[in-house]
């Protein structure tokens with residue numbers, strides 16, 4: 001049978017299309033972006049799947065939940081930290097339950113290749129009391145979508161697919177199956193279920209807890225949770241950790257439990273633990289299974305090893321070499337020792353990027369202040385933290401630049417400056433700006449409007465150009481303190497002057513630096 | 525059969541295009557393959573790599589273990605050094621020698637090349653020179669994959685088919701340029717290896733190949749070139765002293 005070359009992300013997207021999905025919802029974020037992009041590309045011609053970027057992950061989740069309410073299947077995708085943003089809707093959707101199938105694909109980033117932390121979304125699935133699949137390869141990314149949608153409709157619960165960077169951004173040949181029809185429009189009439197007044201919510205939450213034994217039974221019986229009992233040494237692998245194990249051992253006497261479906265199959269774990277003297281636990285992410293097994297008091301009679309005991313490093317991404325060391329195997333001989341002191345090649349802003357001109361002007365305008373700090377945000381412009389610009393001094397969460405600058409201003413710090421991109425502004429910057437305006441805070445917000453989401457590959461931005469101006473004025477910024485500059489080397493002096501004027505103003509002001517991202521121009 | 529290749533270069537040099545060509549050829553040949561790549565922040569002009577594995581049996585890990593790589597295939601010489609500890613003891617270095625200097629502390633290029641020349645199993649080609657001769661400096665990635673192609677498990681046509689598929693949306697001319705870059709790269713690699721296998725030192729073989737017009741590389745002539753220039757530094761220097769590039773058929777008379 002023919003195979004298609006797909007990234008793990010793309011396999012999730014194609015699996016969803018073939019499962020009869022009617023809508024895909026997302027905000028761009030590495031390593032999840034390509035799920036949405038694939039669906040958008042693949043369904044463009046047919047036009048039978050709603051695919052339009054959302055302003056942020058919470059909006060995406062709510063839109064997906066609405067489509068589920070209407071009886072159709074929806075996929076919502078985000079990176080791990082995006083789920084923090086969507087958490088309100090996500091947690092409560094487990095309580096309301098679903099109508100049409102609702103699958104949440106979350107791509108975690110162990111090792112923080114492109115992220116601010118390496119939180120493990122399996123905890124979120126556990127927290128919300130919903131099932132979670134963890135594919136170990138691209139084929140499973142595809143196949144598990146069918147199961148996830150079916151399970152979501154059968155149990156009326158959202159279902160999570162947890163990816164990690166190495167699956168999301170790795171390609172392999174995937175065998176596909178015939179597509180299933182989409183669901184007809186079939187809105188839920190069960191008003192109480194969707195209206196989480198305390199009296200209804202209590203009933204719904206009880207339903208959710210009553211479903212737990214069923215979820216557990218599914219996990220115990222699942223072919224994705226494979227237990228092979230052999231010798232007295234045991235290994236538990238989660239998701240793709242199994243690949244790293246198999247890479248290092250072919251025939252072995254280990255007793256092995258591979259976990260790819262949650263809640264954790266407690267019975268199978270008990271069988272394994274009862275059989276072995278030693279247990280090594282391999283999971284890419286936090287030590288979730290390990291800490292459950294270890295509990296507060298440890299496990300009598302069985303030596304448990306893993307991230308919490310140091311056989312596997314506590315932080316960072318797993319790889320075959322780490323697993324090899326944890327198995328006590330000597331490293332393979334290599335042709336050369338690692339090069340010492342090799343010159344680094346860090347990522348940098350593109351040559352001629354508008355952000356460079358914006359920050360050069362800002363730096364100069366701020367040079368008269370003593371040790372000025374610029375609160376910033378998440379995007380290409382975060383690279384302005386590095387030399388030669390060294391223009392920004394914080395990057396915490398989407399939209400945090402404005403809130404943090406406001407807090408610093410409350411404390412008496414001046415000048416309180418925030419720098420944020422146009423898309424990040426629509427994602428999480430509007431509400432803190434509104435708050436700052438209402439409080440009359442003395443802060444300066446630089447909105448870097450490059451007309452796109454640059455960092456993740458030039459996706460559509462929700463608030464750029466005219467729309468952005470309208471939003472800022474609508475939030476209450478006075479017309480004379482909304483300044484628009486064009487960041488080019490030629491305009492440098494003028495731009496420095498405008499920054500100086502607004503820094504001198506005692507009140508909230510916004511400067512928009514407007515010039516299109518070079519990559520976006522190239523791709524247009 | 526199992527081949528583990530680390531593709532290396534700098535963001536923007538087209539590492540993923542190389543991966544596309546080999547992935548598709550591997551799928552076409554009925555192999556299993558996995559290919560892990562880097563997206564997002566790391567792509568912006570930073571060091572970029574991709575782990576590409578294909579085999580006639582199941583492949584487990586998306587990542588290549590240290591000491592298991594059969595080849596580091598790099599579009600840039602310094603980037604080889606970032607991954608050479610992944611190579612198995614008899615592994616191959618296939619690299620362009622054209623440096624991409626976008627950092628202030630880039631080492632002396634000659635020192636980098638000396639390091640690469642310590643690998644007996646190496647194929648070094650001048651990607652910049654050859655891509656220019658093929659018609660576009662941006663085609664250095666296709667030169668590199670061409671240079672490596674004789675050590676992969678596909679015919680030249682199996683690979684060229686996907687060079688075409690990759691560039692087709694950009695028009696016939698771009699396809700031609702890139703296929704030409706691939707062919708020149710392949711001939712350059714074979715010619716270079718021909719010199720080395722005949723007995724020429726790696727630095728001499730590189731310098732001599734850089735003197736020859738890329739469109740004229742003929743691997744079949746490598747042994748004659750060695751016979752003509754041999755290990756004699758002075759004879760080599762007199763060839764290199766010519767003002768113009770020389771065609772591959774202008775072999776000096778045997779000593």
Ligand code: SF4
Nearest residue numbers: 350353380454517518
């Ligand atoms: S992608 Fe666009 S925004 Fe990002 S660095 Fe390049 S030009 Fe600047």
